[in-house]
Amino acid sequence: GQNIDQPTEMTATEGAIVQINCTYQTSGFNGLFWYQQHAGEAPTFLSYNVLDGLEEKGRFSSFLSRSKGYSYLLLKELQMKDSASYLCAVSDNDYKLSFGAGTTVTVRA
Amino acid sequence: NAGVTQTPKFRILKIGQSMTLQCTQDMNHNYMYWYRQDPGMGLKLIYYSVGAGITDKGEVPNGYNVSRSTTEDFPLRLELAAPSQTSVYFCASSDGRGVEKLFFGSGTQLSVL
Numbered sequence: 001g002q003n004i005d006q007p008t009e010m011t012a013t014e015g016a017i018v019q020i021n022c023t024y025q026t027s028g029f030n031g032l033f034w035y036q037q038h039a040g041e042a043p044t045f046l047s048y049n050v051l052d053g054l055e056e057k058g059r060f061s062s063f064l065s066r067s068k069g070y071s072y073l074l075l076k077e078l079q080m081k082d083s084a085s086y087l088c089a090v091s092d093n094d095y096k097l098s099f100g101a102g103t104t105v106t107v108r109a
Numbered sequence: 110n111a112g113v114t115q116t117p118k119f120r121i122l123k124i125g126q127s128m129t130l131q132c133t134q135d136m137n138h139n140y141m142y143w144y145r146q147d148p149g150m151g152l153k154l155i156y157y158s159v160g161a162g163i164t165d166k167g168e169v170p171n172g173y174n175v176s177r178s179t180t181e182d183f184p185l186r187l188e189l190a191a192p193s194q195t196s197v198y199f200c201a202s203s204d205g206r207g208v209e210k211l212f213f214g215s216g217t218q219l220s221v222l
Contacts, residue, residue, distance in 0.1 A: 042199055042213035043152070087151065095140070096167065097211060101151040
């Protein structure tokens with residue numbers, strides 16, 4: 001099975017940087033994903049890591065350490081529209097995604 | 110440019126009633142999934158399918174059934190609705206080529222009273 005932990009809530013100021021940590025314990029590993037979910041909407045894909053290191057995509061970056069079972073999502077230059085829930089998800093050997101409970105990020109002016 | 114389409118968007122059921130949540134995708138994806146999302150609990154996998162005619166249980170399958178007669182459609186059946194099935198249900202699909210970038214439907218908010 002999978003055990004995925006991430007903080008419940010984070011608050012930051014517009015223009016700042018926020019780092020959302022995710023730790024996982026899995027029976028298999030085929031990649032780690034981050035999804036963004038605005039209130040009342042479906043999740044949308046943000047990033048994917050399968051090898052150790054940092055993947056950068058515009059204002060968002062995601063880091064993975066497989067040996068530590070650890071990932072983080074870095075949101076830079078925060079905008080009000082970044083207020084959302086951020087879901088960490090791990091793919092196991094059968095290509096099924098297991099999701100963490102999500103981190104609600106609130107961006108304040 | 111429809112992607113993954115779910116119907117209905119909202120439904121209220123009485124205890125013991127049955128219903129089918131419809132899901133169809135037009136991206137020719139092999140993999141399809143049903144998740145439920147309870148407040149503060151994240152997404153839990155109910156059932157999934159790796160192709161037409163093949164289905165398998167996820168983490169929380171009890172009380173649900175699925176079928177996959179075509180690549181496009183993956184309906185979820187609730188036979189005897191219970192209050193514990195009150196949740197938001199998401200259908201998703203992916204091309205199944207290793208990077209599981211899921212495309213989600215807009216969700217169905219189901220209340221069982």
